[in-house]
Amino acid sequence: MATISDVARAAGVSPATVSRVFNGGRVTAERAQRVREAADTLGFSPNRVARSLRTQRASVIGLLIPDIANPFFTALARGVEDAAQRTNLSVVLCNTDEDVDKERRYLDVALAEHMAGLVVAAASRRRTDLSAAAQRGMPVVAVDRRPRAAEVDAVMVDNQHGAEDATAHLIERGYRRIACVTGPAGASTSEDRLAGYRAALRDADVPDDWIRAHTRHADFRVEGGYTAMKELLALDVPPDAVFVANNLMTVGALRALREAGIAPPGFGILSFGDVPWASLVHPSLSTVHLPAYDLGEAAATLLQERIAGSAKPLQTVVLRTSLEPRKSTAGPG
Amino acid sequence: MATISDVARAAGVSPATVSRVFNGGRVTAERAQRVREAADTLGFSPNRVARSLRTQRASVIGLLIPDIANPFFTALARGVEDAAQRTNLSVVLCNTDEDVDKERRYLDVALAEHMAGLVVAAASRRRTDLSAAAQRGMPVVAVDRRPRAAEVDAVMVDNQHGAEDATAHLIERGYRRIACVTGPAGASTSEDRLAGYRAALRDADVPDDWIRAHTRHADFRVEGGYTAMKELLALDVPPDAVFVANNLMTVGALRALREAGIAPPGFGILSFGDVPWASLVHPSLSTVHLPAYDLGEAAATLLQERIAGSAKPLQTVVLRTSLEPRKSTAGPG
DNA sequence: ACTCGGGCTGAAATCGATTTCTCACCCGGC
């Protein structure tokens, strides 16, 4: 592996000059030419480790996501990656598995590795601690989930508004007993989506205690959705529709429904977040489409501004969701 | 950010001693204790960039995969990640998008970044060039796909054997006109799977020209599977079953079948590779299960041996696939 | 009592790039 000194020797100049050629210093054209030729024949590319050490800034950003198997997060990751690549940053993807300990270990690595910045979809609202990074001056952007009390930029979707719209859509379609499967009590996303659901039902004069009796908290995973849905179906007067707060739980809920021999349009299903291959499988599913890719792209762009030194006040970007109603127009009747 | 010298000063020792405490050198218990306390109160963790520069080896490995949206590769990635974490390596995930240029750019980054090693699911069999890395002494393990003429370790599935078994299974079920949708002509995976399919049909005395007429090459993506399936269905005598060489193309094929009003068990569908949520959706789909997670884990483990300096001769690990027949037992009739 | 050896230590070199500091040189103006 050729070093800068090898190139310098081959070109008959000092290492400083070689560095200047590649970093836009002032060098006479003739010398610059010699350096470039030498670099080419030696196949030189600067050692990024040494550069990072000297400049105190890496060309790597970290992306912490809770579940790489979830298509929502893979789409988000692609958005981050594409944005990062535009400024020659590489992305280290860290899968925290919704596990706060694992997440903290990755945060430590990011600090020790002196990464240029972090995009974080937090594993927990209460327990994720981003202060260490912020303290050390490492730029951080929260995405999708906002850890409580974190002084960072954030890019979110309008969870509450989207959930309210979507639930209202179910009501318009004629469903009356709309249950809800939401995520863990701690997460900002599950709370906001629940709040939107509640708002829509209240607006339709559904009493609070009915709502409470028909709400289940699960874990944002397939199994949790399955169990919660079974519970709801076992009620004395089962619901005639359900609002499910994320894509994976919808898959579980669908399984529970199939086992119970229940299907749309007699039963309304609304998923917050795109269910993979849903259009193929269940054209009768309504979904709230989440701009996952754009979320990632926006977060990475924001992060790059901070890395470049922007001192603007902290900002929160909120992207709109969009409702994709099911194809069939029939209601529950 | 506390440095090793800060800790040394606080503990009243030299930086060398601090380093020895953390890297298993011989230090008296009493001093080691003082160092550890100082490190704790200062919140010291060694700067990995500096360490990498000095030791000439990073604690990061690269994972190059062609499509992060494909659940097969996300499962593989998790396997790599879990294995890597056991030895405190972090994983940089690079999504090459089946694009050889993008892949080459990532390879350059990996070299400049002096990563400890690479796990590569190559974008192309012919055009992916791993020699630069090998030449510079960077350990590389090919996974799932083997680039032609690359002198590297590899972890693969037994594509041909799995495909042959699976096709034979369709024949046993009573299907007679079994078509095939495979991947791009260049890829090792699509060629091997096609070869397995062919072997099974030949074994059942199906003439070669029939086979050739009922084989389509597509691009391993949903759209390609859809188009190929439509072509096959438009034949004068359409097939009564299809062997599809990867999971995403199966999704496309299923859509084409649904649009044509065709469904199992009248039509046999065999997917090479698990289709996400298939069990929920299409219990009547047979799949060849691929051990994606284990593939990643094995590759990362092998890579770590090489990083640790193992000089064993190059090896190729082949993992077995397993056939998961559809639930219903009825045949085509 | 003297030497030899083994275990700890700290000073200093090292990794490879960037960046400051210094100096030589050239040009135009007085």
Add this chain to the structure above:
DNA sequence: GCCGGGTGAGAAATCGATTTCAGCCCGAGT
């Protein structure tokens, strides 16, 4: 002919850890 200003280039310091090297101390062996 002399002097300032500006420019280009090299020597050397620097980033923060690891590692070599040399020295020191202490105990054991003769």
